Amino acid sequence: MTDELFLSFEEHPERGQQRRRHAVDDNRGRNNKKKKKKKKRGRGRSFLALFLTLFLLGGLAGGAYLGYDKIKNFLVTPDYTSAATSAEVEVTIKEGSAGLDMAKALKAQDVIKSEQAFIEAWEKNPDAKKIQPGLYKLRVQISAADAITMLLDTKNRLVKGILIAEGLSTFKIYKLLAEKLGIPEADFKAAAKDPIGLGVPAWWFKREDGKKESRSIEGFLFPDTYEFPKNVTAKSALAMMVERFMKVTGDMGYADAAAKLNISPYQALIVASLAQAEAGNADDLGKVARVSYNRVFSEKAVAEIGTCHCLQFDVTVNYSREMAGKKAVHSSELTQAELTDAKNPYNRNAKGLPPTPINNPGKKALEGAADPPKGDWIYFVAIDKEGHSAFSATHTQFCKDNQTAVKNGALERSSC
Secondary structure, eight states, rough: OGGGGGSSTSSSSHHHHHHHHHHHHHHHHHHEEEEEEEHHHHHHHHHHHHHHHHHHHHHHHEEEEEEEEHHHHSSSSOOOOSOOOOEEEEEEOOOOHHHHHHHHHHTTTTTSSHHHHHHHHHHOOOGGGGOOOOEEEEEEEEOHHHHHHHHHGGGGBOOEEEEETOOOHHHHHHHHHHHOOOOOHHHHHHHHTTTTTTOOGGGGGGGGSSOOOOOOOOSSOOEEEEHHHHHHHHOHHHHHHHHHHHHHHHTTHHHHHHHTTOOOHHHHHHHHHHHHHHHHSSSGHHHHHHHHHHHOHHHHHHHTTTSSSSSSHHHHHHHHHTTTTTTOOOOSSSOHHHHHHHTTSSSSSSSOOOEEEEESOOHHHHHHSSSSOOOOOOEEESSSTTTEEEESSHHHHHHHHHHHHHHSSOOSOOOO
8 A cells, every 4th residue: 555655646546547637628629620631631532523524524624525526527527518609620530540540630620528438439339340531521510429429421521532543653643633633733833842851851852872862752642542631732642542552562561572682771662663564464564573573683594695684574664654744654555765875864774773663552562562472484474365474494495485376466576
Protein backbone atom coordinates (compact mmCIF):
# COMPACT_ATOMS: atom_id res chain seq x y z
CA MET A 1 0.00 0.00 0.00
CA THR A 2 2.85 2.32 0.97
CA ASP A 3 4.44 1.81 -2.42
CA GLU A 4 1.54 3.46 -4.17
CA LEU A 5 2.67 6.77 -2.67
CA PHE A 6 5.77 6.59 -4.76
CA LEU A 7 3.80 6.16 -8.12
CA SER A 8 3.50 9.17 -10.43
CA PHE A 9 0.13 10.69 -11.14
CA GLU A 10 -0.10 8.98 -14.52
CA GLU A 11 1.15 5.72 -13.12
CA HIS A 12 -1.53 5.50 -10.46
CA PRO A 13 -3.89 2.72 -11.58
CA GLU A 14 -7.15 4.55 -11.12
CA ARG A 15 -5.93 7.90 -12.32
CA GLY A 16 -4.22 6.26 -15.30
CA GLN A 17 -7.42 4.58 -16.31
CA GLN A 18 -9.27 7.81 -15.84
CA ARG A 19 -6.69 9.59 -17.92
CA ARG A 20 -6.99 7.05 -20.71
CA ARG A 21 -10.76 7.31 -20.69
CA HIS A 22 -10.56 11.08 -21.05
CA ALA A 23 -7.99 10.71 -23.83
CA VAL A 24 -10.13 8.18 -25.69
CA ASP A 25 -13.21 10.34 -25.34
CA ASP A 26 -11.29 13.39 -26.54
CA ASN A 27 -9.98 11.50 -29.53
CA ARG A 28 -13.45 10.25 -30.42
CA GLY A 29 -14.76 13.75 -30.29
CA ARG A 30 -12.04 15.08 -32.51
CA ASN A 31 -12.50 12.19 -34.97
CA ASN A 32 -16.24 12.73 -35.14
CA LYS A 33 -15.70 16.39 -35.91
CA LYS A 34 -13.16 15.51 -38.60
CA LYS A 35 -15.51 12.94 -40.14
CA LYS A 36 -18.29 15.50 -40.29
CA LYS A 37 -15.96 17.98 -41.98
CA LYS A 38 -14.74 15.29 -44.39
CA LYS A 39 -18.32 14.33 -45.25
CA LYS A 40 -19.12 17.97 -45.99
CA ARG A 41 -15.94 18.31 -48.06
CA GLY A 42 -16.63 14.95 -49.79
CA ARG A 43 -20.10 16.06 -50.77
CA GLY A 44 -18.68 19.25 -52.27
CA ARG A 45 -15.95 17.45 -54.17
CA SER A 46 -18.38 14.86 -55.51
CA PHE A 47 -20.65 17.58 -56.81
CA LEU A 48 -17.71 19.36 -58.45
CA ALA A 49 -16.50 16.10 -60.04
CA LEU A 50 -19.98 15.34 -61.30
CA PHE A 51 -20.28 18.84 -62.74
CA LEU A 52 -16.88 18.60 -64.45
CA THR A 53 -17.69 15.14 -65.82
CA LEU A 54 -21.00 16.31 -67.26
CA PHE A 55 -19.29 19.39 -68.69
CA LEU A 56 -16.56 17.32 -70.33
CA LEU A 57 -19.03 14.81 -71.69
CA GLY A 58 -21.08 17.62 -73.14
CA GLY A 59 -17.98 19.11 -74.71
CA LEU A 60 -16.95 15.78 -76.17
CA ALA A 61 -20.41 15.22 -77.57
CA GLY A 62 -20.43 18.68 -79.13
CA GLY A 63 -16.94 18.16 -80.51
CA ALA A 64 -17.87 14.77 -81.86
CA TYR A 65 -20.88 16.27 -83.61
CA LEU A 66 -18.82 19.06 -85.12
CA GLY A 67 -16.10 16.55 -86.10
CA TYR A 68 -18.63 14.26 -87.72
CA ASP A 69 -20.12 17.19 -89.56
CA LYS A 70 -16.68 17.92 -90.98
CA ILE A 71 -15.66 14.36 -91.88
CA LYS A 72 -19.02 12.99 -93.00
CA ASN A 73 -18.01 13.69 -96.59
CA PHE A 74 -15.14 11.28 -96.08
CA LEU A 75 -17.46 8.60 -94.75
CA VAL A 76 -19.99 8.95 -97.61
CA THR A 77 -18.68 9.12 -101.21
CA PRO A 78 -19.50 12.57 -102.66
CA ASP A 79 -21.81 12.23 -105.65
CA TYR A 80 -24.23 14.46 -107.54
CA THR A 81 -27.94 13.64 -107.77
CA SER A 82 -28.26 14.44 -111.50
CA ALA A 83 -30.94 17.02 -110.78
CA ALA A 84 -28.82 20.12 -110.34
CA THR A 85 -28.34 21.52 -113.88
CA SER A 86 -28.83 20.88 -117.58
CA ALA A 87 -25.59 22.59 -118.69
CA GLU A 88 -23.40 20.57 -121.07
CA VAL A 89 -19.67 20.16 -121.69
CA GLU A 90 -17.48 18.23 -124.13
CA VAL A 91 -15.22 15.55 -122.65
CA THR A 92 -12.55 13.56 -124.47
CA ILE A 93 -12.02 9.93 -123.47
CA LYS A 94 -8.56 9.02 -124.70
CA GLU A 95 -7.54 5.74 -126.25
CA GLY A 96 -6.58 3.19 -123.60
CA SER A 97 -8.28 5.06 -120.76
CA ALA A 98 -9.07 2.99 -117.68
CA GLY A 99 -11.83 3.77 -115.18
CA LEU A 100 -9.63 6.11 -113.14
CA ASP A 101 -8.48 7.97 -116.27
CA MET A 102 -12.09 8.56 -117.26
CA ALA A 103 -12.96 9.64 -113.72
CA LYS A 104 -10.22 12.27 -113.78
CA ALA A 105 -11.36 13.62 -117.15
CA LEU A 106 -14.99 13.81 -115.98
CA LYS A 107 -14.10 15.37 -112.61
CA ALA A 108 -11.99 18.04 -114.33
CA GLN A 109 -15.09 19.12 -116.32
CA ASP A 110 -17.39 18.95 -113.25
CA VAL A 111 -19.45 16.15 -114.78
CA ILE A 112 -19.05 14.09 -111.61
CA LYS A 113 -18.49 15.20 -108.04
CA SER A 114 -15.72 12.75 -107.14
CA GLU A 115 -13.48 10.21 -108.81
CA GLN A 116 -14.33 7.66 -106.12
CA ALA A 117 -18.04 7.85 -106.97
CA PHE A 118 -17.24 7.03 -110.60
CA ILE A 119 -14.99 4.11 -109.63
CA GLU A 120 -17.74 2.67 -107.41
CA ALA A 121 -20.32 3.07 -110.18
CA TRP A 122 -17.85 1.55 -112.67
CA GLU A 123 -17.45 -1.56 -110.51
CA LYS A 124 -21.23 -1.98 -110.24
CA ASN A 125 -21.86 -1.66 -114.00
CA PRO A 126 -20.47 -4.61 -116.01
CA ASP A 127 -20.98 -2.66 -119.28
CA ALA A 128 -18.67 0.17 -118.18
CA LYS A 129 -15.69 -1.55 -119.81
CA LYS A 130 -17.43 -1.15 -123.18
CA ILE A 131 -17.00 2.64 -123.13
CA GLN A 132 -15.18 3.70 -126.31
CA PRO A 133 -12.62 6.47 -126.72
CA GLY A 134 -13.86 9.64 -128.37
CA LEU A 135 -15.36 13.07 -127.82
CA TYR A 136 -18.62 13.14 -125.83
CA LYS A 137 -21.20 15.77 -124.99
CA LEU A 138 -22.28 15.26 -121.36
CA ARG A 139 -24.28 17.15 -118.76
CA VAL A 140 -22.43 18.67 -115.83
CA GLN A 141 -23.03 17.75 -112.19
CA ILE A 142 -24.67 14.39 -112.74
CA SER A 143 -24.35 11.20 -110.73
CA ALA A 144 -21.45 8.91 -111.55
CA ALA A 145 -23.90 6.15 -112.55
CA ASP A 146 -25.62 8.49 -115.02
CA ALA A 147 -22.24 9.58 -116.40
CA ILE A 148 -21.47 5.97 -117.28
CA THR A 149 -24.89 5.57 -118.90
CA MET A 150 -24.28 8.64 -121.07
CA LEU A 151 -20.82 7.41 -122.10
CA LEU A 152 -22.30 4.09 -123.16
CA ASP A 153 -24.84 5.84 -125.37
CA THR A 154 -23.17 6.38 -128.78
CA LYS A 155 -25.60 9.23 -129.48
CA ASN A 156 -23.49 11.35 -127.15
CA ARG A 157 -20.33 10.89 -129.25
CA LEU A 158 -19.71 13.99 -131.33
CA VAL A 159 -17.43 12.80 -134.12
CA LYS A 160 -16.95 9.70 -136.21
CA GLY A 161 -13.62 7.95 -136.46
CA ILE A 162 -11.10 8.61 -139.23
CA LEU A 163 -9.24 5.48 -140.29
CA ILE A 164 -5.54 5.88 -141.03
CA ALA A 165 -4.60 2.71 -142.87
CA GLU A 166 -1.31 0.89 -142.38
CA GLY A 167 1.46 1.76 -144.80
CA LEU A 168 0.28 5.25 -145.79
CA SER A 169 3.00 7.81 -146.31
CA THR A 170 2.78 11.12 -144.47
CA PHE A 171 1.86 12.82 -147.75
CA LYS A 172 -1.20 10.58 -148.17
CA ILE A 173 -2.11 11.11 -144.51
CA TYR A 174 -1.94 14.91 -144.84
CA LYS A 175 -4.27 14.77 -147.83
CA LEU A 176 -6.74 12.46 -146.08
CA LEU A 177 -6.84 14.54 -142.90
CA ALA A 178 -7.21 17.75 -144.88
CA GLU A 179 -10.29 16.35 -146.59
CA LYS A 180 -11.86 14.93 -143.43
CA LEU A 181 -11.03 17.78 -141.05
CA GLY A 182 -11.19 20.76 -143.39
CA ILE A 183 -7.64 21.84 -142.56
CA PRO A 184 -5.24 22.86 -145.37
CA GLU A 185 -2.56 20.33 -146.28
CA ALA A 186 0.00 23.09 -145.91
CA ASP A 187 -0.78 23.26 -142.18
CA PHE A 188 0.09 19.59 -141.72
CA LYS A 189 3.31 19.95 -143.70
CA ALA A 190 4.29 22.96 -141.62
CA ALA A 191 3.54 21.19 -138.32
CA ALA A 192 5.50 18.11 -139.44
CA LYS A 193 8.71 20.11 -139.78
CA ASP A 194 9.18 19.83 -136.02
CA PRO A 195 8.79 16.13 -135.07
CA ILE A 196 10.23 16.73 -131.61
CA GLY A 197 7.64 19.44 -131.03
CA LEU A 198 4.99 16.86 -131.93
CA GLY A 199 6.25 14.48 -129.26
CA VAL A 200 9.01 12.38 -130.86
CA PRO A 201 11.97 12.18 -128.43
CA ALA A 202 15.29 13.24 -129.98
CA TRP A 203 16.89 9.87 -129.15
CA TRP A 204 14.52 8.14 -131.55
CA PHE A 205 16.44 9.55 -134.54
CA LYS A 206 19.83 8.12 -133.57
CA ARG A 207 21.38 5.50 -135.84
CA GLU A 208 24.03 2.82 -135.36
CA ASP A 209 25.12 2.63 -139.01
CA GLY A 210 27.04 5.90 -139.16
CA LYS A 211 24.48 7.63 -141.37
CA LYS A 212 23.44 11.19 -140.66
CA GLU A 213 20.26 11.68 -138.64
CA SER A 214 17.27 12.77 -140.70
CA ARG A 215 14.51 14.07 -138.49
CA SER A 216 11.36 13.23 -140.40
CA ILE A 217 7.91 12.60 -138.97
CA GLU A 218 7.58 9.68 -141.42
CA GLY A 219 7.01 6.44 -139.55
CA PHE A 220 5.72 8.07 -136.36
CA LEU A 221 2.08 8.65 -137.41
CA PHE A 222 0.66 5.42 -136.08
CA PRO A 223 -2.08 3.82 -138.24
CA ASP A 224 -5.35 3.57 -136.32
CA THR A 225 -8.89 4.95 -136.12
CA TYR A 226 -8.85 8.43 -134.60
CA GLU A 227 -11.64 10.56 -133.23
CA PHE A 228 -10.36 14.11 -133.33
CA PRO A 229 -12.07 16.85 -131.28
CA LYS A 230 -13.96 19.56 -133.17
CA ASN A 231 -11.34 22.20 -132.36
CA VAL A 232 -8.42 20.05 -133.56
CA THR A 233 -5.53 21.70 -135.38
CA ALA A 234 -3.01 20.18 -137.76
CA LYS A 235 -0.41 20.16 -135.01
CA SER A 236 -2.67 18.62 -132.36
CA ALA A 237 -3.91 15.95 -134.83
CA LEU A 238 -0.39 14.85 -135.68
CA ALA A 239 0.59 15.00 -132.02
CA MET A 240 -2.26 12.58 -131.19
CA MET A 241 -0.91 10.12 -133.74
CA VAL A 242 2.63 10.44 -132.42
CA GLU A 243 1.35 9.89 -128.89
CA ARG A 244 -0.32 6.66 -130.04
CA PHE A 245 2.93 5.54 -131.70
CA MET A 246 4.92 6.20 -128.52
CA LYS A 247 2.45 4.22 -126.40
CA VAL A 248 2.36 1.22 -128.76
CA THR A 249 6.13 1.01 -129.15
CA GLY A 250 6.61 1.66 -125.44
CA ASP A 251 4.30 -1.20 -124.53
CA MET A 252 6.17 -3.43 -127.00
CA GLY A 253 9.57 -2.60 -125.54
CA TYR A 254 10.62 -1.62 -129.05
CA ALA A 255 13.88 0.09 -128.10
CA ASP A 256 15.07 -2.92 -126.09
CA ALA A 257 14.14 -5.29 -128.92
CA ALA A 258 16.13 -3.21 -131.40
CA ALA A 259 19.15 -3.22 -129.09
CA LYS A 260 19.15 -7.04 -129.18
CA LEU A 261 19.53 -6.79 -132.96
CA ASN A 262 22.45 -4.36 -132.50
CA ILE A 263 20.59 -1.58 -134.27
CA SER A 264 18.81 1.57 -133.16
CA PRO A 265 15.02 1.76 -132.81
CA TYR A 266 15.00 4.16 -135.78
CA GLN A 267 16.69 1.60 -138.02
CA ALA A 268 14.15 -1.00 -136.92
CA LEU A 269 11.38 1.49 -137.74
CA ILE A 270 12.81 1.96 -141.24
CA VAL A 271 12.83 -1.82 -141.74
CA ALA A 272 9.25 -2.07 -140.46
CA SER A 273 8.20 0.45 -143.11
CA LEU A 274 10.02 -1.54 -145.81
CA ALA A 275 8.27 -4.73 -144.71
CA GLN A 276 4.92 -2.92 -144.66
CA ALA A 277 5.46 -1.80 -148.25
CA GLU A 278 6.85 -5.06 -149.64
CA ALA A 279 4.89 -7.81 -147.86
CA GLY A 280 1.72 -8.84 -149.64
CA ASN A 281 0.39 -10.62 -146.57
CA ALA A 282 0.60 -9.95 -142.84
CA ASP A 283 2.06 -13.41 -142.28
CA ASP A 284 5.15 -12.41 -144.26
CA LEU A 285 5.98 -9.13 -142.50
CA GLY A 286 8.63 -10.66 -140.24
CA LYS A 287 10.27 -12.58 -143.10
CA VAL A 288 10.50 -9.48 -145.31
CA ALA A 289 12.09 -7.67 -142.37
CA ARG A 290 14.64 -10.51 -142.12
CA VAL A 291 15.42 -10.20 -145.85
CA SER A 292 16.01 -6.48 -145.36
CA TYR A 293 18.44 -7.09 -142.50
CA ASN A 294 20.25 -9.82 -144.45
CA ARG A 295 20.66 -7.67 -147.55
CA VAL A 296 22.09 -4.75 -145.56
CA PHE A 297 24.17 -6.54 -142.93
CA SER A 298 24.95 -10.08 -144.14
CA GLU A 299 28.25 -10.68 -145.93
CA LYS A 300 26.80 -13.91 -147.30
CA ALA A 301 24.04 -11.91 -148.95
CA VAL A 302 26.57 -9.56 -150.53
CA ALA A 303 28.45 -12.52 -151.96
CA GLU A 304 25.24 -14.05 -153.31
CA ILE A 305 23.85 -10.88 -154.86
CA GLY A 306 27.24 -9.68 -156.03
CA THR A 307 26.67 -6.07 -154.98
CA CYS A 308 27.27 -3.81 -151.99
CA HIS A 309 25.07 -3.93 -148.90
CA CYS A 310 22.07 -2.71 -150.88
CA LEU A 311 18.34 -3.30 -150.46
CA GLN A 312 17.50 -3.08 -154.18
CA PHE A 313 13.84 -2.38 -153.37
CA ASP A 314 11.79 -0.36 -155.85
CA VAL A 315 9.53 0.95 -153.08
CA THR A 316 12.24 3.30 -151.82
CA VAL A 317 12.40 4.97 -155.23
CA ASN A 318 8.64 5.41 -155.26
CA TYR A 319 8.83 7.12 -151.88
CA SER A 320 11.32 9.62 -153.28
CA ARG A 321 8.76 10.37 -156.00
CA GLU A 322 6.21 11.25 -153.33
CA MET A 323 8.76 13.50 -151.66
CA ALA A 324 9.13 15.31 -154.96
CA GLY A 325 5.36 15.73 -155.26
CA LYS A 326 4.94 12.95 -157.82
CA LYS A 327 2.63 9.96 -157.69
CA ALA A 328 3.91 6.51 -156.81
CA VAL A 329 3.80 4.18 -159.82
CA HIS A 330 4.16 0.47 -160.50
CA SER A 331 7.72 -0.81 -160.60
CA SER A 332 7.42 -1.51 -164.31
CA GLU A 333 6.89 2.21 -164.92
CA LEU A 334 10.10 3.28 -163.16
CA THR A 335 12.93 4.01 -165.56
CA GLN A 336 16.39 2.57 -165.10
CA ALA A 337 17.83 6.05 -164.70
CA GLU A 338 15.31 6.77 -161.94
CA LEU A 339 15.99 3.47 -160.18
CA THR A 340 19.76 3.97 -160.08
CA ASP A 341 20.07 7.77 -159.72
CA ALA A 342 23.18 8.15 -157.55
CA LYS A 343 22.05 11.60 -156.38
CA ASN A 344 18.94 10.09 -154.84
CA PRO A 345 19.65 8.58 -151.36
CA TYR A 346 16.54 6.44 -151.84
CA ASN A 347 17.78 4.90 -155.10
CA ARG A 348 17.67 1.13 -155.59
CA ASN A 349 21.41 0.63 -155.20
CA ALA A 350 22.01 2.99 -152.27
CA LYS A 351 24.18 1.40 -149.60
CA GLY A 352 22.49 0.42 -146.36
CA LEU A 353 19.09 1.53 -145.13
CA PRO A 354 17.41 4.65 -146.56
CA PRO A 355 17.58 7.97 -144.66
CA THR A 356 14.03 7.64 -143.23
CA PRO A 357 11.09 5.26 -143.06
CA ILE A 358 9.10 5.25 -146.30
CA ASN A 359 5.62 5.00 -144.73
CA ASN A 360 3.88 4.59 -141.38
CA PRO A 361 3.91 0.89 -140.46
CA GLY A 362 1.30 -0.83 -138.33
CA LYS A 363 1.82 -2.84 -135.16
CA LYS A 364 2.40 -6.20 -136.87
CA ALA A 365 5.05 -4.71 -139.14
CA LEU A 366 6.72 -3.13 -136.11
CA GLU A 367 6.67 -6.48 -134.33
CA GLY A 368 8.12 -8.23 -137.38
CA ALA A 369 11.03 -5.79 -137.56
CA ALA A 370 11.67 -5.93 -133.81
CA ASP A 371 11.66 -9.72 -133.63
CA PRO A 372 12.12 -11.19 -137.12
CA PRO A 373 12.22 -14.96 -137.64
CA LYS A 374 15.63 -16.53 -138.22
CA GLY A 375 16.54 -17.31 -141.82
CA ASP A 376 19.19 -16.69 -144.47
CA TRP A 377 16.69 -15.49 -147.09
CA ILE A 378 17.67 -12.69 -149.44
CA TYR A 379 14.98 -13.15 -152.11
CA PHE A 380 11.18 -13.31 -152.04
CA VAL A 381 8.35 -13.22 -154.54
CA ALA A 382 4.56 -13.34 -154.23
CA ILE A 383 3.40 -16.78 -155.42
CA ASP A 384 -0.40 -16.58 -155.10
CA LYS A 385 -3.22 -14.08 -155.48
CA GLU A 386 -3.59 -13.81 -151.70
CA GLY A 387 -0.16 -12.19 -151.56
CA HIS A 388 1.78 -14.96 -149.82
CA SER A 389 5.46 -14.97 -150.75
CA ALA A 390 8.10 -17.64 -151.16
CA PHE A 391 11.48 -16.84 -149.56
CA SER A 392 14.84 -18.16 -150.69
CA ALA A 393 18.57 -17.87 -150.05
CA THR A 394 19.75 -18.50 -153.63
CA HIS A 395 18.96 -17.01 -156.99
CA THR A 396 18.31 -20.48 -158.40
CA GLN A 397 15.50 -21.10 -155.92
CA PHE A 398 14.19 -17.60 -156.48
CA CYS A 399 13.79 -18.33 -160.18
CA LYS A 400 11.88 -21.51 -159.41
CA ASP A 401 9.58 -19.52 -157.14
CA ASN A 402 9.04 -17.08 -160.01
CA GLN A 403 7.81 -19.91 -162.19
CA THR A 404 5.36 -20.92 -159.45
CA ALA A 405 4.14 -17.34 -159.24
CA VAL A 406 3.52 -17.19 -162.99
CA LYS A 407 1.72 -20.52 -162.90
CA ASN A 408 -0.56 -19.34 -160.09
CA GLY A 409 -1.33 -16.07 -161.85
CA ALA A 410 0.41 -13.97 -159.20
CA LEU A 411 3.06 -12.78 -161.69
CA GLU A 412 2.72 -12.01 -165.41
CA ARG A 413 6.24 -13.09 -166.26
CA SER A 414 9.34 -14.30 -164.44
CA SER A 415 11.91 -11.70 -163.42
CA CYS A 416 14.74 -14.20 -163.96
